[in-house]
Amino acid sequence: MNILALEKLLNEKLSPQLIKDYAPNGLQVEGKSNVKRIVTGVTASQALIDKAAELNADALLVHHGYFWKGEPEPIRGMKGKRIRTLIKNDINLLGYHLPLDIHPELGNNAELARLLNIVVEGGLEGHPQSVALFGRLSEPMTGKAFAQRVHQVLNREPLHISPDNADKLIETVGWCTGGGQDYIELAAQHGLDAFISGEISERTTYSAREQDIHYFAAGHHATERYGIKALGEWLAREHGFDVEFIDIDNPV
Template structure:
């Protein structure tokens, strides 16, 4: 299909026009006109670009693309190397950030809930575009048991900050993949037992300890592998494209 047709299909699925984001969503770097083979991944790093070149992909589809608000505008250095490699090899780059976090079917939050067996109940911000969610487990578990569940689901041992009452059981959970640690206070206001994000800040430790909530930092990359993977699988199934997910190791 045409590269712009692929953009239109994804836009219709993810509705990026409804979200105020920090980077452009859609076709960010234009390559060849026809697209059949796609590599998907979390971040359009040089390593992932090289994988797309190696696999002779027509397009690279990622969660973290380019042209973020506040970043230097000149295309030079690391940024220049990445974009030059894409253009030289005629590879289209598509990036979808917040729309891929919040999509109720294919989003990072939805995929994390599915893997952790959390029943989604709604958005912490109280509207359909909320980037933080809350839900409920089928039965209460200890903090240690829930950390083990995260480890098994993501193949990543989470950092667990327990509240002062470390024996408090977990039944209700809030979460926001990636850099969503500051939603922990909204989780506290909702009276939730635990909160999960990818990243942690220094202040998050004290909030968890002092405000009676379990907190789990499960890794920005680890919590955001699955949305773009699901989107690629959907494109393969529904539109007959050749899609391969490539996971570039990232410990953060």
Template sequence: MNHLTLEALLNEKLRPEMVKDYCPNGLQIEGKAEVKRVITGVTASQALIEKAIELEADALLVHHGYFWKGEPEPVRGMKGKRIRSLVKHDINLYAYHLPLDIHPELGNNARLADLLGIQVAGGLEEHPQSVAMYGTLSQPLDAEVFGQKIEQVLERKPLHISAGHKVIHTIGWCTGGGQDYIELAAAKGLDAFISGEISERTTYSAREQGVHFFSAGHHATERYGVKALGEWLAEHHELDVTFIDIDNPV
């Protein structure tokens, strides 16, 4: 498949033009024109790039790419090494951030809900491109039991800020760094909120507003969108796609 055709397919599926983001979505670094083998992963780290080189990939498809707003612009140091490695081996880099978080089928939020048995009700924000979601469990669960379920599914023990003995039926979530959406969850009267990260202020917000908070890991909560996107490419467009999970405890 032509590398620009692949970008057009991904753009058609994820609709990046509908979202105001912090980085460019789509083809960030251009490589060879013909793409047959694709490596997917969460972040375009040097370790993931080296794996793509080892597996002779034509393209790397990630959730966290490069060129974030506010980052230093010079291509030097760690950033320079990463980009030189991709250019030297003629590897295309495709990255989709918020469009991959919010996609209703393949998105990080959608995949996490499916894995945890959450029935999606809608977005916490009052617009169609809401980054945070809310829904219900099929049956109420004790907070400790739900925490154990998160650990089992994500293979990572979450940090739980308890709201006492309240059982969990309604729940909000936002993968990655979405901890501040707990305020919307509290305003909506939800029992719990899940995100990847936690801030110092999140502890008091959860305790004082009576919302169970689970910090389940930025990386751990965002493995599943890009993996699903790669599986979609393999199934519907006959590309050779391999998901590589580079360990990250955060």
């Protein structure tokens, strides 16, 4: 498929025009015209680019691409090396950030809910493009038991901050993958029993303790592996691409 046709296909699936983002969504670095082999991964790090080149990929499809608002504009240093490697190997780079977080079928939030057996009930922000969701477990669990479930599913031990009432059972849950820790305030306002995000801030600890809500920091990378993986699997299943997901270890 032509790279511009692939970009159009992805735009039709993810609808990036519906959400204001911090980076451009779609084709960020143009390479060869025809695309058959695609490597997917969370972040367009040098290690992932090198792996894509090793696998003779025509395109690299990621959640975290380049050209973020506020980043230095010159293409030099680490950024220059990454882009030179892409151009040298004629590899297209496509990135989808918030559109991949919020997609109801393939998104990071949707995939995390599926993996943790949470039934999605709505958006914490009260609209279809909400980047934080809430839902319900099939049966109440203790905070310790839910932390064990997260550990088992994501292969990463979460940081669990208990509320002052540490014995409070969890039935209703809010979540936002990646750096969504401040949505804990909305989760508490909704009266939810627990909130999950990837990253934690110092202030998040006190929010959990003082607002009677369990909090789980499950890792930015760990909570955002599954949307890009699902998107690649959709491209392979529905459109015949040769797709390989590469997981570059990241403890954050």
